[in-house]
Amino acid sequence: xxxxxxxxxxxxxxxxxxxxxxxxxxxxxxxxxxxxxxxxxxxxxxxxxxxxxxxxxxxxxxxxxxxxxxxxxxxxxxxxxxxxxxxxxxxxxxxxxxxxxxxxxxxxxxxxxxxxxxxxxxxxxxxxxxxxxxxxxxxxxxxxxxxx
Numbered sequence: 001x002x003x004x005x006x007x008x009x010x011x012x013x014x015x016x017x018x019x020x021x022x023x024x025x026x027x028x029x030x031x032x033x034x035x036x037x038x039x040x041x042x043x044x045x046x047x048x049x050x051x052x053x054x055x056x057x058x059x060x061x062x063x064x065x066x067x068x069x070x071x072x073x074x075x076x077x078x079x080x081x082x083x084x085x086x087x088x089x090x091x092x093x094x095x096x097x098x099x100x101x102x103x104x105x106x107x108x109x110x111x112x113x114x115x116x117x118x119x120x121x122x123x124x125x126x127x128x129x130x131x132x133x134x135x136x137x138x139x140x141x142x143x144x145x146x147x148x
Contacts, residue, residue, distance in 0.1 A: 012054045018047040020090075022055050026065075026078060027086045030100030032056060036072040059085075 014022075025045050026032050034042055038050040045052065056076045059065045064082030068075040078086070078098055087094070 012051075014051045014055060018051050019055060021045050021047055022052055023086055023090060026056075026076070027083070027090060027092070027096075027098055030078050030098030032065075032074075032076045034074050034076075036069075036074065 022032070022045060032052060034049055034052045034056070038048075038053055040049050041047065042049050042052045053074060056065055056067070056074065059082060060067050060076070062085075063079060064085050065076040065078055068077075078100070083098065086092075087096075
């Protein structure tokens with residue numbers, strides 16, 4: 001898998017099917033997260049992690065991705081130039097975009113079909129008339145049950 005170049009640098013040869021799998025995943029998701037450990041397989045793509053890291057570093061040197069590194073994990077984010085490059089490389093039409101650029105529709109929470117989703121703030125619309133701190137007789141109070 002190695003080939004010496006003219007200036008004695010080691011180049012990495014990545015099989016084409018692995019390269020296509022990595023580039024397809026990167027374009028579909030818009031980002032790739034991979035562990036610093038290069039001896040394992042990538043958890044989502046199923047190719048060696050070494051291939052993922054080396055291809056991402058190659059794309060980074062051409063400003064097609066930007067990298068963040070935190071807690072032994074590389075986070076590679078696709079740039080606009082990278083989107084165009086992968087669109088050309090993978091022969092994709094212009095209307096297909098990565099998942100990071102798609103607008104997410106706010107999903108209604110379970111059981112809130114008829115309710116106003118904005119009412120109630122962090123309490124979930126409970127207000128003060130939910131029986132909180134009331135005994136069976138309906139008398140409310142704090143501490144020893146004194147009504148206020």
